Amino acid sequence: MIKVSNLTQDFTDVRALENVSFEVEQGAVVALIGPNGSGKTTLMRCICTLQEIQEGTIYINDVDITEEPREIHQMVGYLADNFGLYDDLTVRECLAYTAHSRLLELDDATEVVVDCAKEVGVYDFIDREVNTLSRGMRQRVGIAQAIIHAPKLLILDEPASGLDPEARIDLSNLILKLRERGMTIFVSSHILAELEDYSTEMLIIKNGRIVEHTKLISENKNTLSLTTLKLVLEEPFGDLSFLLLDLEENVKIIQSEGLELTLTLNESELKQHELLRFLMNNNVPVRELSSVKRNLQEEYLKTIQNN
Numbered sequence: 001m002i003k004v005s006n007l008t009q010d011f012t013d014v015r016a017l018e019n020v021s022f023e024v025e026q027g028a029v030v031a032l033i034g035p036n037g038s039g040k041t042t043l044m045r046c047i048c049t050l051q052e053i054q055e056g057t058i059y060i061n062d063v064d065i066t067e068e069p070r071e072i073h074q075m076v077g078y079l080a081d082n083f084g085l086y087d088d089l090t091v092r093e094c095l096a097y098t099a100h101s102r103l104l105e106l107d108d109a110t111e112v113v114v115d116c117a118k119e120v121g122v123y124d125f126i127d128r129e130v131n132t133l134s135r136g137m138r139q140r141v142g143i144a145q146a147i148i149h150a151p152k153l154l155i156l157d158e159p160a161s162g163l164d165p166e167a168r169i170d171l172s173n174l175i176l177k178l179r180e181r182g183m184t185i186f187v188s189s190h191i192l193a194e195l196e197d198y199s200t201e202m203l204i205i206k207n208g209r210i211v212e213h214t215k216l217i218s219e220n221k222n223t224l225s226l227t228t229l230k231l232v233l234e235e236p237f238g239d240l241s242f243l244l245l246d247l248e249e250n251v252k253i254i255q256s257e258g259l260e261l262t263l264t265l266n267e268s269e270l271k272q273h274e275l276l277r278f279l280m281n282n283n284v285p286v287r288e289l290s291s292v293k294r295n296l297q298e299e300y301l302k303t304i305q306n307n
Contacts, residue, residue, distance in 0.1 A: 001026040007056035031195040035207035078132035087131035102149035135162035211307040234285035
């Protein structure tokens, strides 16, 4: 879906990006994380063709963004951190204007505007002027404008800014829904706990360099999809490591402390319920088997400190 190669950008005496390269498959939700001034916004603006590329290349769906920028505009939706709205227009008018600017047909635009307003939760305010809306509601209108043309790639810079807790949950659900449609999404945010809810990949940038690109969920069934599990036993059980050899290395013990063990499971080959059935059939006294949620904040801090 996206292929960035050797991207380098300079601003006066500051190098914003240096030799940035990565690839992202269709349907991924990428958490773009890094300190302030690390180059996140510059990278997103380059992908959106809002920043002229100095060195390197970017391809979206095999289209060179420097060769076919107009085609890229139809593929991409972008919400900037500090976006603007026409305050004297109603929500309906704002969305209609965006729809027409995206070259949607007049007959289709009316229905699309209504559907999009419902999807982001601003339909009840659709005929109110934007200048009467709260910061959170304005943020929702901005997101609606970014997705109204059903882009293949959606880029969101701090989309949860100004949203209350309920609206942030709605945003997470919306991102999951868009991902189910096959949309590829980049989200830059400092609220790492929320990124855990929907991200499939983590891209960490520091001082203009990519220092880590990790898949949190594998979208390729032929690729290992490792899940971390916590196994708690009711009582001690012999040599569990020896028993797990029967599972052909699809399960490995990575930590053991008393009756509590941490395992990695290759879910592309063995599902959690199959592992539980195997353990029960072999009389392992299981009290608890549960997934361990990856803590992006801990992983991010560890990566930043080590680079």
